[in-house]
Amino acid sequence: QQQVKQSPQSLIVQKGGISIINCAYENTAFDYFPWYQQFPGKGPALLIAIRPDVSEKKEGRFTISFNKSAKQFSLHIMDSQPGDSATYFCAASSSGTSYGKLTFGQGTILTVHP
Amino acid sequence: NAGVTQTPKFQVLKTGQSMTLQCAQDMNHEYMSWYRQDPGMGLRLIHYSVGAGITDQGEVPNGYNVSRSTTEDFPLRLLSAAPSQTSVYFCASLSVAGGPYEQYFGPGTRLTVT
Numbered sequence: 388q389q390q391v392k393q394s395p396q397s398l399i400v401q402k403g404g405i406s407i408i409n410c411a412y413e414n415t416a417f418d419y420f421p422w423y424q425q426f427p428g429k430g431p432a433l434l435i436a437i438r439p440d441v442s443e444k445k446e447g448r449f450t451i452s453f454n455k456s457a458k459q460f461s462l463h464i465m466d467s468q469p470g471d472s473a474t475y476f477c478a479a480s481s482s483g484t485s486y487g488k489l490t491f492g493q494g495t496i497l498t499v500h501p
Numbered sequence: 502n503a504g505v506t507q508t509p510k511f512q513v514l515k516t517g518q519s520m521t522l523q524c525a526q527d528m529n530h531e532y533m534s535w536y537r538q539d540p541g542m543g544l545r546l547i548h549y550s551v552g553a554g555i556t557d558q559g560e561v562p563n564g565y566n567v568s569r570s571t572t573e574d575f576p577l578r579l580l581s582a583a584p585s586q587t588s589v590y591f592c593a594s595l596s597v598a599g600g601p602y603e604q605y606f607g608p609g610t611r612l613t614v615t
Contacts, residue, residue: 430591430606476543484551486602487532487595491543
């Protein structure tokens with residue numbers, strides 16, 4: 388079963404707008420929540436990550452919001468740019484020897500129109 | 502540093518053939534993983550290793566074999582290829598020495614089984 392559910396599947400945003408992608412997880416043992424960005428023909432690359440001891444983390448135009456009680460987290464991309472057009476994956480893992488065992492969401496294809 | 506390298510980039514196999522997907526990393530990372538990426542399903546973990554001589558199964562291990570004799574290399578073997586194994590395969594590596602626990606992904610191998 389899919390332990391991390393991601394929505395929407397695709398998203399179209401105008402340049403300068405806000406892109407929001409949501410994820411929900413089931414396994415309460417997860418304590419590390421990264422977001423990955425993937426361009427066509429490339430491997431995923433880490434964008435930003437959060438642990439459940441904070442409710443928000445911001446890096447430049449990218450912000451993760453985390454709601455531990457609801458078991459949900461989201462990625463906000465402010466001032467979206469055409470260069471942000473890519474596929475975004477949320478993921479989750481547990482600490483210790485399970486750090487590398489990422490469970491991924493289904494992915495969101497983001498298109499930013501100029 | 503070359504990071505994570507994968508060979509080949511593309512491969513076409515006939516049903517029943519066997520092959521090995523190569524993965525190497527030059528970052529002295531302890532952890533290495535193999536994922537497969539299929540449309541609408543995100544990335545799914547196939548096999549995992551926390552060090553030389555130690556491997557573990559992921560979410561979708563059937564039909565695949567791994568071994569890890571060195572820190573640098575983590576080959577994935579397809580024992581008897583099936584059309585259901587048509588996918589893009591990504592290898593990743595991770596260091597857990599002090600964080601931030603970023604997994605580095607290779608460029609991928611696109612496999613088609615006919």
